[in-house]
Amino acid sequence: MPPLPDDPRLALMLLSSIVEPGDAELDELLGEVGPVEAVGRIWAGEVPERLHRITGAAVACTPDPRRRAESLVSATEECGARVLVPGDPDWPEQLRDLMLVCDVDEPHLRPPRCLWVRGTGGLADSCRRSVAVVGARAASEYGLHLADDLAADLAEAGWTIVSGGACGIDRAAHLGSLARGGPTVAVLASGVERPYPRANCAMFEVVLQRGLLISEWPPGSSPMRHRFLTRNRVIAALAAGTVVVEAGVRSGAGNTARHTAELGRVLMFTPGPVTSSRSVGVHQLARGPWEARLVTRAEEVIEDVTGIGGPMAPPLPKPRRAFDRLTETESRLVEALPRGYVVEDDRLAAAAGVPVATAVETLERLALDGWVEALEGRWRLARGPAR
Amino acid sequence: MPPLPDDPRLALMLLSSIVEPGDAELDELLGEVGPVEAVGRIWAGEVPERLHRITGAAVACTPDPRRRAESLVSATEECGARVLVPGDPDWPEQLRDLMLVCDVDEPHLRPPRCLWVRGTGGLADSCRRSVAVVGARAASEYGLHLADDLAADLAEAGWTIVSGGACGIDRAAHLGSLARGGPTVAVLASGVERPYPRANCAMFEVVLQRGLLISEWPPGSSPMRHRFLTRNRVIAALAAGTVVVEAGVRSGAGNTARHTAELGRVLMFTPGPVTSSRSVGVHQLARGPWEARLVTRAEEVIEDVTGIGGPMAPPLPKPRRAFDRLTETESRLVEALPRGYVVEDDRLAAAAGVPVATAVETLERLALDGWVEALEGRWRLARGPAR
Numbered sequence: 001m002p003p004l005p006d007d008p009r010l011a012l013m014l015l016s017s018i019v020e021p022g023d024a025e026l027d028e029l030l031g032e033v034g035p036v037e038a039v040g041r042i043w044a045g046e047v048p049e050r051l052h053r054i055t056g057a058a059v060a061c062t063p064d065p066r067r068r069a070e071s072l073v074s075a076t077e078e079c080g081a082r083v084l085v086p087g088d089p090d091w092p093e094q095l096r097d098l099m100l101v102c103d104v105d106e107p108h109l110r111p112p113r114c115l116w117v118r119g120t121g122g123l124a125d126s127c128r129r130s131v132a133v134v135g136a137r138a139a140s141e142y143g144l145h146l147a148d149d150l151a152a153d154l155a156e157a158g159w160t161i162v163s164g165g166a167c168g169i170d171r172a173a174h175l176g177s178l179a180r181g182g183p184t185v186a187v188l189a190s191g192v193e194r195p196y197p198r199a200n201c202a203m204f205e206v207v208l209q210r211g212l213l214i215s216e217w218p219p220g221s222s223p224m225r226h227r228f229l230t231r232n233r234v235i236a237a238l239a240a241g242t243v244v245v246e247a248g249v250r251s252g253a254g255n256t257a258r259h260t261a262e263l264g265r266v267l268m269f270t271p272g273p274v275t276s277s278r279s280v281g282v283h284q285l286a287r288g289p290w291e292a293r294l295v296t297r298a299e300e301v302i303e304d305v306t307g308i309g310g311p312m313a314p315p316l317p318k319p320r321r322a323f324d325r326l327t328e329t330e331s332r333l334v335e336a337l338p339r340g341y342v343v344e345d346d347r348l349a350a351a352a353g354v355p356v357a358t359a360v361e362t363l364e365r366l367a368l369d370g371w372v373e374a375l376e377g378r379w380r381l382a383r384g385p386a387r
Numbered sequence: 388m389p390p391l392p393d394d395p396r397l398a399l400m401l402l403s404s405i406v407e408p409g410d411a412e413l414d415e416l417l418g419e420v421g422p423v424e425a426v427g428r429i430w431a432g433e434v435p436e437r438l439h440r441i442t443g444a445a446v447a448c449t450p451d452p453r454r455r456a457e458s459l460v461s462a463t464e465e466c467g468a469r470v471l472v473p474g475d476p477d478w479p480e481q482l483r484d485l486m487l488v489c490d491v492d493e494p495h496l497r498p499p500r501c502l503w504v505r506g507t508g509g510l511a512d513s514c515r516r517s518v519a520v521v522g523a524r525a526a527s528e529y530g531l532h533l534a535d536d537l538a539a540d541l542a543e544a545g546w547t548i549v550s551g552g553a554c555g556i557d558r559a560a561h562l563g564s565l566a567r568g569g570p571t572v573a574v575l576a577s578g579v580e581r582p583y584p585r586a587n588c589a590m591f592e593v594v595l596q597r598g599l600l601i602s603e604w605p606p607g608s609s610p611m612r613h614r615f616l617t618r619n620r621v622i623a624a625l626a627a628g629t630v631v632v633e634a635g636v637r638s639g640a641g642n643t644a645r646h647t648a649e650l651g652r653v654l655m656f657t658p659g660p661v662t663s664s665r666s667v668g669v670h671q672l673a674r675g676p677w678e679a680r681l682v683t684r685a686e687e688v689i690e691d692v693t694g695i696g697g698p699m700a701p702p703l704p705k706p707r708r709a710f711d712r713l714t715e716t717e718s719r720l721v722e723a724l725p726r727g728y729v730v731e732d733d734r735l736a737a738a739a740g741v742p743v744a745t746a747v748e749t750l751e752r753l754a755l756d757g758w759v760e761a762l763e764g765r766w767r768l769a770r771g772p773a774r
């Protein structure tokens with residue numbers, strides 16, 4: 001038996017390279033004997049049948065765990081990444097909340113045990129005030145515009161955008177944040193040295209300068225399909241809330257939404273035309289089973305994630321009308337006059353609840369200002385500029 | 388003092404022609420002495436100061452209440468209308484719920500005391516299964532299309548559409564219902580003999596054949612502005628729920644929405660693009676203060692208004708993919724293979740959680756079906772028709 005790595009961090013890196021995140025059996029073993037001893041037992045084949053089956057191929061490929069660990073370290077160094085494990089000062093504590101939601105049926109929802117991080121800034125710090133913006137890859141122009149705008153305004157307000165680095169909505173959200181100089185965190189389902197998809201490689205270069213690429217999988221890992229679903233729980237757990245911008249009927253964003261709700265984070269969505277297939281998924285989200293808040297602008301997102309005591313979204317400006325300048329009596333009389341009708345003094349006074357004498361006097365003033373016109377003791381609305 | 392009408396129905400018609408609906412002081416007087424005596428006291432000037440001031444002009448115009456009542460009766464007959472008062476078999480009992488929400492500050496929210504009805508079918512019967520569909524007059528093509536569709540599908544499912552007969556969303560909702568032969572009820576703010584607005588007169592003619600025009604104001608009444616707000620409470624109270632389709636920041640639909648929520652009816656809205664000024668009002672509605680349900684199709688409206696025990700909206704069909712036909716092991720292997728990557732047997736087996744021998748055997752079968760391609764013992768996704 002070749003010598004084992006004696007550094008727990010190295011052992012966790014090694015384990016991340018052979019067992020998928022959130023494996024309950026491995027986590028149990030880790031809790032019992034710690035990472036160094038867990039590696040020893042796996043390489044010695046002294047683990048339960050299932051774990052043995054999962055790890056067998058990797059152990060057979062690299063019989064010397066130290067060699068495997070060394071190659072992981074050099075791959076990590078080569079791409080300028082660092083490795084975080086729970087307990088590190090830069091480890092985001094909120095990831096622990098995943099322990100609350102995973103259960104026997106869904107062990108893959110357990111917290112990550114190791115994160116590769118590449119880029120600028122601290123991870124815990126960047127995520128302290130963060131919102132996830134996710135959605136369809138096959139997004140519409142409308143959705144892309146919306147994600148970009150929302151992310152830009154959130155960045156301007158000091159919020160970090162967390163997303164998945166995918167094409168479509170994710171990409172627009174990262175770019176919106178970057179355009180305002182905001183940090184952004186892309187949570188990957190591949191190794192951080194070769195972020196997936198390649199189509200976004202130019203964007204990932206910019207992310208590295210102002211934000212972070214993170215992954216639970218070591219450099220060299222391929223973005224296998226199930227990894228995207230596993231990865232989604234990290235997006236949901238890192239951020240204070242998740243905004244789903246566009247999603248079809250069958251969308252991965254629904255998965256992130258579920259994690260968000262189950263973690264007690266704020267689930268939000270932006271509506272769209274009901275005629276758009278890209279919005280069908282978000283509209284379904286709005287109908288349950290979880291509470292999902294409709295948001296249309298960054299201020300509303302901030303109101304929702306900060307909750308009671310946080311800033312309220314300022315009311316939308318109402319169009320000002322000349323009508324707003326009228327006195328109470330004046331506006332009652334003008335309101336009582338239906339367009340296209342001619343009404344007598346007394347009927348108008350009765351309808352407006354104004355004494356007849358006051359009504360006549362006020363109507364004469366309103367006629368001078370171009371609001372009404374007199375027609376032989378009867379009145380009608382004017383079509384003048386005052387209206 | 389000229390003789391009084393001795394028929395309570397006639398007295399209520401008369402009172403409707405001189406005091407606006409929901410006048411708390413008049414309702415109190417009616418409760419004390421009944422409609423015939425109330426008319427007597429008003430014409431004798433033996434009423435509280437405020438009521439005297441409101442009714443003074445009308446009493447002065449028509450000193451003989453019986454003459455005024457007669458002219459109301461002939462105007463009612465002339466347009467083929469009938470008059471309903473509380474207690475009539477065709478009086479919609481749900482209007483009584485308005486007593487629960489009106490208060491000192493808003494006496495105009497009290498139940499109607501008299502309704503003019505013109506058209507085909509019973510009012511109570513038509514409204515037993517009814518949904519209100521309301522919204523902006525200045526609607527977009529999108530909103531009009533949506534209101535029309537929703538109303539048509541609701542009519543097809545046996546639901547009556549209640550709305551306000553206005554241009555825009557109201558009109559589209561009435562027409563959608565009529566197009567499927569459904570009854571529809573237009574609640575007016577003018578007399579039923581000359582429904583407002585005139586632009587919709589052709590539509591009102593069709594409503595008369597298959598549905599009803601109703602109003603709290605006698606024939607000859609003009610659609611004064613405050614009457615629209617008063618009228619909205621009747622729309623909300625008649626229907627099991629209200630769907631707001633489009634509304635600007637400053638919209639009368641918000642008023643109907645409030646009544647709906649306060650009456651304990653189901654408040655619903657259809658979303659739209661956040662970039663559309665016509666949808667700003669509905670999106671605000673979605674954020675409170677009342678619970679408002681997002682709906683995108685008639686089945687969802689029906690689910691929401693019938694509540695627990697009612698029909699659930701059928702799930703939207705998910706796009707079927709060839710992928711769905713694969714076995715569990717096959718799909719795990721295909722999912723584990725990221726697009727654009729070439730992966731070894733054993734790594735792929737480990738990622739998919741499948742024994743290596745089974746993996747190789749399955750991959751060979753998948754290759755025959757055009758799902759994957761073998762490259763010297765490594766595998767990649769095929770671009771063939773199977774995918």
